[in-house]
Amino acid sequence: MASAPAAIDGHRTFASPLARRLAKEAGIDVAAVSGTGPHGRVIKKDVEAAVSGGTAKAAPAAAPAAQPAAAAAPAAPKGMSDDAVLKLFEQGSYELVPHDGMRKTIAKRLQESKQTIPHFYVSVDCELDALLALRTQLNDSAPKSKDGVPAYKLSVNDMVIKALALALRDVPDANVSWTDSAMVKHKHADVGVAVSIPGGLITPIIRSAEQKTLSTISNEMKDYGKRAKERKLKPEEYQGGTTAVSNMGMMGVKNFAAVVNPPHATILAVGAGEQRVIVKKGEMAIATVMTVTLSTDHRAVDGALGAELLAAFKGYIENPMGMLV
Known part of the structure; x- marks a missing residue:
């Protein structure tokens, strides 16, 4: 019968079945016994010598019995240490940029x-042609100041915010936050919008966006974006919210999936609008198409509910006049 391996300090030790049984009965660690058999295998006399000489280490404590499925999950393994990472690169080939408080907070929250x-x-x-035409019409009709500055200038992102807010109004079961004891159902759609700033990103919130006009949303976002880059946002302007939008379309990104930022249960990742060949009534046509991906906390918003929310969002994007009434 082949010897079964034991391990100590990462190395395998081979022992005969009899030696393993004797070691177990004696309460010693067979992996700590020096073997004199072929290729260093631990045999009966090695265990007996270790017992009589008192040189063997005690056997490690038995592993605890398997816990039921409800037991807490084990802690996630830690990443490589700073020294281990730096040893992989030649000295002088890099520069160390210490993490600031914002970067550390973002990293911690996203990891969690x-x-x-x-x-x-x-x-x-989502087809965008109708939305783009309406956006142009609304911007062209914006009142202007004496200096010729328009009262607002709508972006596609402004209309995405409004469409998501209205979709959450129409599908209220998706406008929620998860807690261990209850589902928090929100009465308004407070839409956070990811804004990139030096050292990370921040998510100012358009409160009750389902009730606001497109021009109000646009001007609030313009103000938030400016003050976010100056790091002048107040905590109440970026804390909380019921959902979020992350738009990388202006960077040419076609499709991506964002990470849910609790207490939100959803986040919408928005890709670039691009001309694509589509089929309408059996014939090929060209349309401006945007891919969006909804990430959900599956405990609160499951697949069917997420699909219902996206269908409502798509309806407002492709029939944008519905956002004006």
């Missing part, structure tokens, strides 16, 4: 999110 929230993803393509 991916470790503790069961993410689920739903994507849909």
